[in-house]
Amino acid sequence: MSKPTPLKSLIDDTGYKTALSRLSELQRDRDVAQRKCEEIRGQISRLSAVAAKGDELDRRAASLIAGDGGTAATLAQLREELATTQDHARVIERAIQLQQGALEKLRRDVSLEICRQISPQYREIARRIGLAYRELIAAVVAEQQFRIDLQNRWVDHDALVSPVPPGFANAGDVNSAPSRFLLRLVEQHYFSIDDLPAPLKPYVPGPQPAPTIPTKARSQAARQFFG
Structure with missing residues (x-):
């Protein structure tokens, strides 16, 4: 019987490991973008409630609570920021889909090469x-x-x-x-x-x-x- 070929893991392949790491980064970026969208929606909700009462002091206080340092961010500005962030989140989501497809193809290719290398060993079994x-x-x-x-x-x-x-x-x-x-x-x-x-x-x-x-x-x- 020939000397057994050490079994490899997908993670041992540099290309696969790099692609997997990049996918994890994109997923973290997506989570950050989604949290930011939720924060902006909260700001819009609070400022909308204050604006309905017409109280400028409360509006500025709500802006301070939202983390704006008391600046008078308008609803229009927040909605524009929300749209920009949502668009960025969609781009990231699409990038994740593309990276997942590339990772799956790479997984098949690397697996095929690993199986080719160990085929003599498997043939003996x-x-x-x-x-x-x-x-x-x-x-x-x-x-x-x-x-x-x-x-x-x-x-x-x-x-x-x-x-x-x-x-x-x-x-x-x-x-x-x-x-x-x-x-x-x-x-x-x-x-x-x-x-x-x-x-x-x-x-x-x-x-x-x-x-x-x-x-x-x-x-x-x-x-x-x-x-």
């Missing part, structure tokens, strides 16, 4: 699964043949509890799910054709659809599956 699967199929076929031999000798074999896993009852059939699994391993380049049991080799997917074995020949194929 996948082959271990495939080889174990193949051995399990061979054992199931042997168990089935053992029962057939007992049955041909008129032996009641009900006392033998079957250890066959669910879904493997017809494992010797080249059209079964276990057999198709082995064929997929070849298609995904985890297995070579030589890794397959002989009866499966003609059914490796190619440019043309793989043939389907006739029903009458299935029992015979099962008997010779690992012969």
Whole structure:
């Protein structure tokens, strides 16, 4: 087995880390802009209430409470400031959307490169699964043949509890799910054709659809599956 390639994180990629940091900055800027909008709305609400009473002293006091140092900010000025801040907030929100899209694309690209680098290591794991699967199929076929031999000798074999896993009852059939699994391993380049049991080799997917074995020949194929 080759030396394992150290697994990387997305954060290990400088470009992704920088893009993620920029997204966080934009989100903080958006929060600041939204808070400012709320503050201005509060100022407008207070000054509008005072203006309705026509009390200049109260209006200036309300302006002081709002943090304007007692200056006589007009409602028109506040509304203009609110519109400007809201527009800025919309620009930031759009920038966040664009940055999120760019970050997602970068995540896919970096992930693809990481997977490319570790593919030999993963292939070894996948082959271990495939080889174990193949051995399990061979054992199931042997168990089935053992029962057939007992049955041909008129032996009641009900006392033998079957250890066959669910879904493997017809494992010797080249059209079964276990057999198709082995064929997929070849298609995904985890297995070579030589890794397959002989009866499966003609059914490796190619440019043309793989043939389907006739029903009458299935029992015979099962008997010779690992012969």
